[in-house]
Amino acid sequence: MTRFVSHGPDPRDGRIYVLSQELQLAIDVALATDRPLLLSGDPGSGKSSLAPFYAREKRLRYYEHVVTSQTQAADLLWTFDSVRRLGDAQMHRGRLNDGVYVNPGVLWWSLAPESARTRGGLLQDTHRHDPLNRFHDERGTRGAVVLIDEIDKADPDVPNSLLVPLGSQEFTIAETGTIVRREPDVAAPLIIITTNGERQLPQAFLRRCVTYTLPAPTPEDLVRIAQLHLEHEGVLFDNETVDLAVTLADELIHVRDNEQSGRERLPSTAEYLDALRACRELHVHPGHPQWPLVRSLTLAKSPQQDG
Structure with a gap:
């Protein structure tokens, strides 16, 4: 798997956007x-x-x-x-x-x-x-x-x-x-x-x-956005990466559709990209022993509690 080279999570340089x-x-x-x-x-x-x-x-x-x-x-x-x-x-x-x-x-x-x-x-x-x-x-x-x-x-x-x-x-x-x-x-x-x-x-x-x-993203939207970001960063969007992007897109939609109770907000496209980058860098995928923790750190963040 090609190693991800970070250029910052949100460079705001205007080079990547999927304009509907x-x-x-x-x-x-x-x-x-x-x-x-x-x-x-x-x-x-x-x-x-x-x-x-x-x-x-x-x-x-x-x-x-x-x-x-x-x-x-x-x-x-x-x-x-x-x-x-x-x-x-x-x-x-x-x-x-x-x-x-x-x-x-x-x-x-x-x-x-x-x-x-x-x-x-x-x-x-x-x-x-x-x-x-x-x-x-x-x-x-x-x-x-x-x-x-x-x-x-x-x-x-x-x-x-x-x-x-x-x-x-x-x-x-x-x-x-x-x-x-x-x-x-x-x-x-x-x-x-x-x-x-x-x-x-x-x-x-x-x-x-x-x-x-802006409407909620579809799985197809998410995968297209992932492809543009990774290819811009010099990452080959090969079959393994496509499968991971599709799986994580389905996971984000599942979280948005089924885990809304008690949440201040729903996971976003930015958090989907975070999950994808983390999984690639750490060689974690859904089903891996560390996936539940990665999932809770990126996609299914627990609401903040008053301490």
């Missing part, structure tokens, strides 16, 4: 209507992987912002280093250029990259590379994909505060009065927003999104 016809249609509708695409689905189902894949396939600039409980809507637009400015003002006691203290966020770069480079005309264009574009080799393109990951972790005010800038593709920098709007030669970005359903999103926000829920 239904999901492609959802993207097309989002682009046609100029609306964000809100993706829901189980954790580990591939919501966050879609954006870098689509950006790489279409040779678009790619930005991502992972939302936390501390995220404010303005963080996606710009941040202002008021502490640094105060220190400089106390030290120099002269007139300061506020553009120095403005840091464009992912939506500013996606809508108006030339404005972002000059901080809305307050700085000279230094022709520096776009610091937030994850695919620097494709930075010259005039289109972009933006991933806003796990929006449901933010305070409910955050989605509502994004309605106007996402809808009008225009906003004003409070500290400088600079108006940022999508540049004429820049295509409207594809905004992909993910949610794990941990918090109810505002209805006004939902109405302004194209929504799509």
Whole structure:
């Protein structure tokens, strides 16, 4: 059996994704209507992987912002280093250029990259590379994909505060009065927003999104995903590996269908890949004495208990 060479469980490099016809249609509708695409689905189902894949396939600039409980809507637009400015003002006691203290966020770069480079005309264009574009080799393109990951972790005010800038593709920098709007030669970005359903999103926000829920994977889906990942990692997808992938796919579906009681969530595609990699690396397969433990560590994880 060929030894598995790890490249990380989730490199987020956009090189592998199985894009269904239904999901492609959802993207097309989002682009046609100029609306964000809100993706829901189980954790580990591939919501966050879609954006870098689509950006790489279409040779678009790619930005991502992972939302936390501390995220404010303005963080996606710009941040202002008021502490640094105060220190400089106390030290120099002269007139300061506020553009120095403005840091464009992912939506500013996606809508108006030339404005972002000059901080809305307050700085000279230094022709520096776009610091937030994850695919620097494709930075010259005039289109972009933006991933806003796990929006449901933010305070409910955050989605509502994004309605106007996402809808009008225009906003004003409070500290400088600079108006940022999508540049004429820049295509409207594809905004992909993910949610794990941990918090109810505002209805006004939902109405302004194209929504799509990733379906539960079929055994055929899982095996195809496994093949793409392993072949990308240089692993021969031979008959032995196919048999293991099929067996583990059936096992995951069995866990999802028959062992839901007491579970906070069901095993995902990511955990299926973990099980496959572990079995290959450790030479364990269903029926092996160590299989029950491997199964409980990857596919059939016990819910956490309060201690």
